[in-house]
Amino acid sequence: xxxxxxxxxxxxGVTVVDDxxxxxxxxxxxxxxxxxxxxxxxxLRMINRLIEADGGRVLIDGQDTRGVPAYQLRRQIGYAIQxxxxxxxxxxxxxxxxxxxxxxxxxxxxxxxxxELLTLFQLDPASYRERxxxxxxxxxxxxxxxxxxxxAAPKVLLMDEPFGALDPIIRAxxxxxxxxxxxxxxxxxxxVTHDMNEAIALGDRIAVxxxxxxxxxxxxxxxxxxxxxxxxxxxxxxxxxxxxxxSFRQVRDFIEPGEASGAPIADTTTLRDALEEAxxxxxxxxxxxxxxxxxxxxxxxxxxxxxxxxHR
Amino acid sequence: MALADATAPTSNRLPFDRLGLVVxxxxxxxxxxxxxxxxxxxxxxxxxxxLLEALPGWELAIISAVLGxxxxxxxxxxxxxxxxxxxxxxxxxxxxxxxxAARFITPLGDKISRTSPGxxxxxxxxxxGLMASDAVxxxxxxxxxxxxxxxxxxxxxxxxxxxxxxxxLSVLREYANRADDFWREAGVHLGLAFGSLAAATVVGIxxxxxxERVLPLRAVILNVLNAVQTVPSIALFGLLIAPLAWIAAxxxxxxxxxxxxxxxxxxxxxxxxxxxxxxxxxxxAGLDGVPPEAEEAARGMGMTSLQRLVQIDLxxxxxxxxxxxxxxxxxxxxxxxxxxxIGGGGFGVFVFQGVGQTAMxxxxxxxxxxxxxxxxxxxxxxxxxxMVSRGGRRA
Numbered sequence: 001x002x003x004x005x006x007x008x009x010x011x012x013g014v015t016v017v018d019d020x021x022x023x024x025x026x027x028x029x030x031x032x033x034x035x036x037x038x039x040x041x042x043x044l045r046m047i048n049r050l051i052e053a054d055g056g057r058v059l060i061d062g063q064d065t066r067g068v069p070a071y072q073l074r075r076q077i078g079y080a081i082q083x084x085x086x087x088x089x090x091x092x093x094x095x096x097x098x099x100x101x102x103x104x105x106x107x108x109x110x111x112x113x114x115x116e117l118l119t120l121f122q123l124d125p126a127s128y129r130e131r132x133x134x135x136x137x138x139x140x141x142x143x144x145x146x147x148x149x150x151x152a153a154p155k156v157l158l159m160d161e162p163f164g165a166l167d168p169i170i171r172a173x174x175x176x177x178x179x180x181x182x183x184x185x186x187x188x189x190x191x192v193t194h195d196m197n198e199a200i201a202l203g204d205r206i207a208v209x210x211x212x213x214x215x216x217x218x219x220x221x222x223x224x225x226x227x228x229x230x231x232x233x234x235x236x237x238x239x240x241x242x243x244x245x246x247s248f249r250q251v252r253d254f255i256e257p258g259e260a261s262g263a264p265i266a267d268t269t270t271l272r273d274a275l276e277e278a279x280x281x282x283x284x285x286x287x288x289x290x291x292x293x294x295x296x297x298x299x300x301x302x303x304x305x306x307x308x309x310x311h312r
Numbered sequence: 313m314a315l316a317d318a319t320a321p322t323s324n325r326l327p328f329d330r331l332g333l334v335v336x337x338x339x340x341x342x343x344x345x346x347x348x349x350x351x352x353x354x355x356x357x358x359x360x361x362x363l364l365e366a367l368p369g370w371e372l373a374i375i376s377a378v379l380g381x382x383x384x385x386x387x388x389x390x391x392x393x394x395x396x397x398x399x400x401x402x403x404x405x406x407x408x409x410x411x412x413a414a415r416f417i418t419p420l421g422d423k424i425s426r427t428s429p430g431x432x433x434x435x436x437x438x439x440x441g442l443m444a445s446d447a448v449x450x451x452x453x454x455x456x457x458x459x460x461x462x463x464x465x466x467x468x469x470x471x472x473x474x475x476x477x478x479x480x481l482s483v484l485r486e487y488a489n490r491a492d493d494f495w496r497e498a499g500v501h502l503g504l505a506f507g508s509l510a511a512a513t514v515v516g517i518x519x520x521x522x523x524e525r526v527l528p529l530r531a532v533i534l535n536v537l538n539a540v541q542t543v544p545s546i547a548l549f550g551l552l553i554a555p556l557a558w559i560a561a562x563x564x565x566x567x568x569x570x571x572x573x574x575x576x577x578x579x580x581x582x583x584x585x586x587x588x589x590x591x592x593x594x595x596x597a598g599l600d601g602v603p604p605e606a607e608e609a610a611r612g613m614g615m616t617s618l619q620r621l622v623q624i625d626l627x628x629x630x631x632x633x634x635x636x637x638x639x640x641x642x643x644x645x646x647x648x649x650x651x652x653x654i655g656g657g658g659f660g661v662f663v664f665q666g667v668g669q670t671a672m673x674x675x676x677x678x679x680x681x682x683x684x685x686x687x688x689x690x691x692x693x694x695x696x697x698x699m700v701s702r703g704g705r706r707a
Contacts, residue, residue: 050612074614085609089627099613148613158612 001026002047002156002188006056008212009042017042018212019056024205026155027186029179031203033193033235039212040192044158047190048077060156075102078157078187082164084145086133092118092144093129099152117147120181139170146178150187159191163198175201196235200224200244208232221248225310242308246272249307251288251299260285260298267296271304278304332386335443339383342435343376348413351426354482354671360430366413378405379436386443396447399440400465406436407472414480428482428673455695462691469684482673483680486662490677493661498681500576500657505644505685508580512587512640517633519588520595521621530596537589545647548585549654552578579656583647587640594636598629631701638693645686649678 002024009017017039024030032040045051047058049070058065065073086095093114100110115125121143133141142162149157162178163171179202182189193199199206200220207217208231216228224244227233236244251274252267264287265274278286278301285300346360367375382402385395414427448461478484487494523530543551557573560566571577602625610620626633652660659678666674 048612050608071614071616074612076614079609079612081605081608081612083605085603085605085612087606087610087624087628088603098610098615102614102619145609148609 001059001061002190003059003062004043004047004056005059007043007046007053007058008055009039009046009051010054016212017046017053020209020212020214021056022207022214022217024188024190026188027182028204029182029189029191029202030205030207031191031193031199032207032209033196033199034209035194035235037211038209040194040209041160043209044160044190044192047156047158048074048079050074075099075152076154076156078149078152078154080146080149080157080159080162082161084133084141084165086141086145086148088133091130091132092123092136095133095144096148096151098148103152105152113151117151121147121177123147138166139174142166142170142174143177146181150181150185153185155188157187157189159189161193162191164193171198172201178202196237200247208235221245224248241310243272243275245310246270246275246304246308252296254299254303254307255288255297256300256303258285258298258300260287260300262286264289264293264295265299266291271307274299275301275304275308327389328387329389331442331446332388335386335439336383338435338439338442339379339386342432342437342439343379345432345435346430347432348410348417349428349430350417351428351482353424354426354486354673355669358426358428361413361417363432367409367416368412371409371412375405375409378402382440382443386439392447392450396444396451399444399447403437403440403444404468406433406440407469408477411472411477411479411481414478414482418480423485426482426485426673427480428676455698458695459692462688466688483676486671486673486677490662494677497657497659497661497678501645501648501659501682502685504576504579504583504648504651504656504658505641508583508587508644509637509640511580511584512591513637515584516588516591516636517595520592520633521599523592524596524599534589534593534596537592540585541589545582545586545650546653548582549578549650549656552581553654556581574655576651576656578654579648579651579658583644583651586647587644590636590639590643591633594639595629595633598632599625601632602628631697634693634697634700638690638697641693642686642690645682645689649682 002022004020004022004024007017007020008015016037020039020043022030022043032043034040042051046053047065049065060077086092087098090098093111096114096117097110100113105113114129118125118128123140123143128136128140128144133144136144142165146159146162149159163174166174175198178189181187191202200223203220205217205219206223208215208223208228210231216223216232218228223232224236224241227236247270249271250267251265251269251271254271255267260283262281262283265277267288267290269277269288274286278284284302285298287298288296290296343363345362347363347366348361349358350361351358363375364372366372379402382398385398410429410433417427418425448458453461472478473484479488519533523533540548553573556571556578560571560573563571606624606628607620610624615623648656648658649660649663651658652664659682662678663675666672666676666678
């Protein structure tokens with residue numbers, strides 16, 4: 001549980017963060033989104049005290065973060081940044097071992113942890129452990145950067161535009177991987193991005209900031225349906241609104257009894273993907289199967305399309 | 313036929329190696345100019361002796377063949393390893409020839425006359441050295457191989473010296489007369505060069521770290537050091553005499569630990585002052601070059617500022633700092649010769665004595681080891697810089 005209470009920060013008389021309060025639950029992914037200069041990165045960096053707040057406070061599990069020296073606090077909190085920030089003179093293994101070494105873990109424990117994380121991030125330990133970061137691709141460097149941030153199993157992970165330097169295809173994969181790993185480790189993640197699509201793809205809740213103020217803090221579907229201000233609406237864009245709504249829901253909640261022809265889709269498919277599949281194959285209804293391949297019923301396009309409307 | 317056609321577009325380029333043409337030109341000049349100079353004693357003007365008269369017939373035939381072959385190979389576009397092999401072999405042949413020439417020309421049992429290498433010999437050495445170093449550069453040898461090659465060259469030179477092959481050459485006759493002095497001054501010379509380097513490293517790196525962190529200080533310190541660097545070396549050695557003499561006379565115990573207006577102390581101090589700028593400037597540049605993301609990540613993961621300095625900043629800056637140290641070492645090995653002017657000792661002693669006595673052989677006795685040392689130090693440190701630059705600078 002992270003409680004951000006009335007945080008504010010001024011640089012040279014200019015207010016960059018203005019009375020921001022947020023509460024982030026355990027195991028949640030919260031994405032702070034905003035344009036550059038919105039103060040989103042400053043809020044993030046005030047959580048691990050890379051920037052000291054002028055006013056307000058941050059509590060993690062009820063403890064004021066100012067209760068311990070800043071460097072000790074940071075060792076308890078994972079931190080991953082844009083352009084990965086790997087140490088170019090240290091091997092992948094040494095990079096990942098950074099925080100465990102700072103915490104004084106013994107060698108055997110560090111070695112085991114490094115291999116465990118490399119495996120988790122789909123990098124073969126034997127062939128990647130001893131490489132230098134310069135010998136990795138951009139996507140691999142980014143994965144090592146996140147693995148390094150998670151090395152000491154922090155309860156909280158802060159990420160500042162972690163996928164900003166990746167090309168779109170690798171970025172989508174990296175986002176999906178992060179989501180999967182987060183589900184497994186139950187790490188609380190606070191992620192900063194300027195990309196609303198990324199926020200919607202990743203966030204359990206999204207905090208929209210502009211000019212140092214928190215404009216709206218809500219679930220993605222709430223944000224899409226009822227943006228609090230015009231600016232939030234602009235950030236979301238009007239182009240894909242109905243499709244965005246559909247992407248928040250899975251077909252398992254809309255199964256009806258009945259028959260449908262063609263290949264079945266999984267019950268975890270989003271309504272958006274179901275609609276796409278139906279349009280592409282020219283069907284009005286699609287059979288739905290569970291993980292074991294058992295047909296549960298069907299989902300009709302009428303039902304799906306009704307879900308795409310703002311007010312139901 | 314088809315093969316010839318396929319290569320036709322490239323044939324409008326000269327089939328010659330451009331640097332090779334220069335090498336061959338120099339070598340031809342070297343072959344024509346006097347190979348050695350003979351003097352009845354060490355200070356009278358010498359008589360030039362061409363290659364043709366300097367060697368017995370059979371040896372002349374061999375050396376001409378080797379040099380001719382080297383010149384031809386230099387001009388042709390051959391693989392660099394052949395060019396290296398032929399140039400090094402020719403250098404060895406040249407070294408043997410100059411020793412033999414001295415023995416051949418010097419009347420038997422004559423200890424007063426002097427035979428020294430002539431313009432032709434130096435030009436040939438230059439040409440072949442150019443060819444060898446060009447071949448080494450083209451081969452892109454690894455750092456260890458380069459150090460190994462340097463060791464082999466040093467071993468060959470040592471073997472030639474030890475074998476007595478050059479004993480009739482003027483420089484070695486000068487050496488024979490003052491072998492004890494030579495080794496003592498060699499020790500002083502190295503002590504001056506490495507001592508000032510060590511002091512400059514110990515002081516300069518922390519000063520560089522300070523400059524990098526405190527911006528106002530950076531401009532002041534770097535400007536002062538720049539100004540020091542512009543003072544001519546002889547002037548700086550001279551300028552230090554007065555203050556150091558004053559310190560020796562007034563500060564109790566200063567004279568006892570060796571501080572004096574002339575001698576080794578001012579020489580060390582002057583070399584130290586010259587060394588500071590490259591060390592400080594390169595430390596600042598190296599630290600400035602640390603990627604900001606790495607810095608940010610290190611902070612964000614909870615490294616203390618000392619841990620960041622020791623584990624991240626200095627290792628990443630190290631190759632650049634080492635480049636500064638390389639500059640200093642090569643510079644100081646050369647500059648240390650000037651120390652002899654104020655009684656600081658070193659190889660400069662022979663240079664200044666030689667100039668005073670118009671005995672060029674004595675000048676060479678001081679100059680040749682200085683140049684060789686500076687060259688070797690530069691080559692070794694270049695290799696070391698390459699070894700420590702792993703990953704760091706490429707990212």
